[in-house]
Amino acid sequence: MRRGVRRKVCLPMSKSSSIKPPAALEVAALNVYFGQGSERFQAVKDVSFKLEKGDSFGLVGESGSGKSTVLRAISGLIADWDGRISTDGVVVPRHRNKAFYRRMQMVFQDPYASLHPRHTIDGILSEPLKLHGIKDRDAKVLKALDDVGLGKSFRFRYPHQLSGGQRQRVAVARALMLEPEILLLDEPTSALDVSVQAEILNLLNDLRRERNLTFLMVTHDLAVVAHMCQKIAVMNRGEIVEVLSVEQMRKETPKEAYTKELLTASRGYDPDFFSVA
Amino acid sequence: MNDQDTLLSVEDLWVRFPSRRGVVEAVRGISFSVGRERIGIVGESGSGKSMTGRSILRLIRPPGDMSAKEIRFKGDNLLDYSEKQMRSIRGHRISMVMQDPKFSLNPVMTVGAQIEEAYRLHSKASKKEAYRKTIEMLEAVQIRDAERVYKAYPHEVSGGMGQRIMIAMMLIPDPDLLIADEPTSALDVTVQMHVLAILDKLVQERGMGLIFISHDLNLVSSFCDRVLIMYGGRIVETCKADELHNAQHPYTRGLLAALPQVDKPVETLAVLERDEAWRAQESVSAYE
Numbered sequence: 001m002r003r004g005v006r007r008k009v010c011l012p013m014s015k016s017s018s019i020k021p022p023a024a025l026e027v028a029a030l031n032v033y034f035g036q037g038s039e040r041f042q043a044v045k046d047v048s049f050k051l052e053k054g055d056s057f058g059l060v061g062e063s064g065s066g067k068s069t070v071l072r073a074i075s076g077l078i079a080d081w082d083g084r085i086s087t088d089g090v091v092v093p094r095h096r097n098k099a100f101y102r103r104m105q106m107v108f109q110d111p112y113a114s115l116h117p118r119h120t121i122d123g124i125l126s127e128p129l130k131l132h133g134i135k136d137r138d139a140k141v142l143k144a145l146d147d148v149g150l151g152k153s154f155r156f157r158y159p160h161q162l163s164g165g166q167r168q169r170v171a172v173a174r175a176l177m178l179e180p181e182i183l184l185l186d187e188p189t190s191a192l193d194v195s196v197q198a199e200i201l202n203l204l205n206d207l208r209r210e211r212n213l214t215f216l217m218v219t220h221d222l223a224v225v226a227h228m229c230q231k232i233a234v235m236n237r238g239e240i241v242e243v244l245s246v247e248q249m250r251k252e253t254p255k256e257a258y259t260k261e262l263l264t265a266s267r268g269y270d271p272d273f274f275s276v277a
Numbered sequence: 278m279n280d281q282d283t284l285l286s287v288e289d290l291w292v293r294f295p296s297r298r299g300v301v302e303a304v305r306g307i308s309f310s311v312g313r314e315r316i317g318i319v320g321e322s323g324s325g326k327s328m329t330g331r332s333i334l335r336l337i338r339p340p341g342d343m344s345a346k347e348i349r350f351k352g353d354n355l356l357d358y359s360e361k362q363m364r365s366i367r368g369h370r371i372s373m374v375m376q377d378p379k380f381s382l383n384p385v386m387t388v389g390a391q392i393e394e395a396y397r398l399h400s401k402a403s404k405k406e407a408y409r410k411t412i413e414m415l416e417a418v419q420i421r422d423a424e425r426v427y428k429a430y431p432h433e434v435s436g437g438m439g440q441r442i443m444i445a446m447m448l449i450p451d452p453d454l455l456i457a458d459e460p461t462s463a464l465d466v467t468v469q470m471h472v473l474a475i476l477d478k479l480v481q482e483r484g485m486g487l488i489f490i491s492h493d494l495n496l497v498s499s500f501c502d503r504v505l506i507m508y509g510g511r512i513v514e515t516c517k518a519d520e521l522h523n524a525q526h527p528y529t530r531g532l533l534a535a536l537p538q539v540d541k542p543v544e545t546l547a548v549l550e551r552d553e554a555w556r557a558q559e560s561v562s563a564y565e
Contacts, residue, residue, distance in 0.1 A: 265466035268499030
């Protein structure tokens with residue numbers, strides 16, 4: 001029943017689209033479910049947000065808050081969802097097509113798990129080009145390696161010969177092979193040491209500036225999100241409880257108690273935490 | 278600090294692993310002492326911090342090899358102990374909380390049975406007494422529904438609760454020293470605060486010593502009394518925890534600068550430039 005209704009929801013986008021360009025990514029009333037029948041569990045409830053081109057938007061929350069699920073639903077990794085997802089004013093099809101993946105790519109949390117262990121870096125980077133029938137792969141792979149600060153000596157190595165930071169650079173390079181406009185970043189540095197985290201965050205910021213990319217970033221680390229994003233949505237139990245700018249967050253003017261709690265906790269141990277919260 | 282307050286002192290500890298490309302030295306001649314205080318060991322992956330924790334309990338398995346001049350615990354040199362004597366130390370006098378409760382709890386035993394086992398192994402308590410004590414301990418680590426959790430299996434509890442169960446299990450024999458290896462890294466921030474508050478209270482109430490191993494500089498500087506910073510198997514610097522932000526060593530400074538902070542926005546994060554000379558430097562001894 002729900003599915004039938006959903007299929008009919010097509011375009012028409014807001015009238016203002018004739019005046020200013022439509023949002024790079026818009027998510028409206030997104031619900032995501034897991035399981036079936038009486039076991040069906042709603043992991044994401046009525047989540048809506050909008051990213052203009054060049055925005056960097058952060059989703060924060062604790063594990064189980066549904067933040068990664070939102071990303072996975074957008075990227076087409078979860079089937080059971082309803083609501084509307086559109087990029088540049090075009091509603092994305094139920095079955096994601098090639099055009100969608102040329103516009104949007106994802107970087108995953110754990111570079112130890114996201115790269116195929118039996119493929120060389122060359123194979124990993126040229127696979128998306130092959131799938132999309134793009135020519136001149138040689139030059140593109142070399143350029144991609146160069147763009148993420150890895151030399152061409154890395155080209156024929158296997159992932160196990162690389163450190164965690166180098167692997168995550170490869171994952172970023174792979175996501176950028178098709179020159180997407182939007183990058184979905186799912187905890188891109190939480191598996192890495194702080195010094196390596198700094199390198200990857202700097203790389204991502206540089207790439208965003210150079211290519212005018214749009215970022216949607218999921219993290220549990222408020223300091224990372226404050227560094228990377230201008231706007232932040234706090235999620236709890238599948239819902240967005242608060243959307244605030246990074247300035248608001250710094251000035252400690254969040255309205256929700258939950259956001260305050262996260263902020264206090266991000267500053268380190270506080271013996272008075274439980275008497276305050 | 279005088280000798281009586283020193284629980285543990287380690288002198289010239291080495292941990293080595295043979296590999297195809299020669300011997301890897303994971304810990305290279307470190308010396309430190311622990312009193313009735315909270316000591317933080319921080320470092321990045323591969324710095325040797327976890328190996329340091331494990332070698333105190335002589336838990337380095339062959340082909341790995343550890344050696345030290347001495348590991349003195351309350352006056353006795355643990356290196357002289359037989360394997361059987363070590364077993365009376367492990368869990369009883371010195372306990373260790375591992376990083377991930379998913380891999381540390383027995384999946385086919387109920388939570389209650391596991392905690393009871395830990396207690397009864399080291400004391401002659403009756404079953405009834407052990408049950409009472411287990412429930413009491415579960416309540417001490419802020420588990421509300423202790424009787425239900427007692428009967429539950431590890432897969433039926435959340436990660437945060439699993440970690441608290443681990444802590445309950447490690448504390449029930451009333452150890453003198455607790456080694457906690459990244460005890461809160463797998464937990465959400467608010468649960469993490471909860472676990473830390475429990476540890477903090479127990480250290481203060483029982484006069485326990487705590488070795489807190491972590492990669493999180495903010496956490497260690499706010500939670501511990503004293504910090505050792507490890508790099509390449511050596512202690513490069515030691516300081517009072519609340520003075521960590523004034524650290525002198527370029528490695529520590531680099532780590533601190535690489536950390537994004539909510540209150541201090543920067544355009545670009547500082548990237549740590551590693552200096553080969555750091556590896557060659559002598560280890561700093563961290564005696565109090």
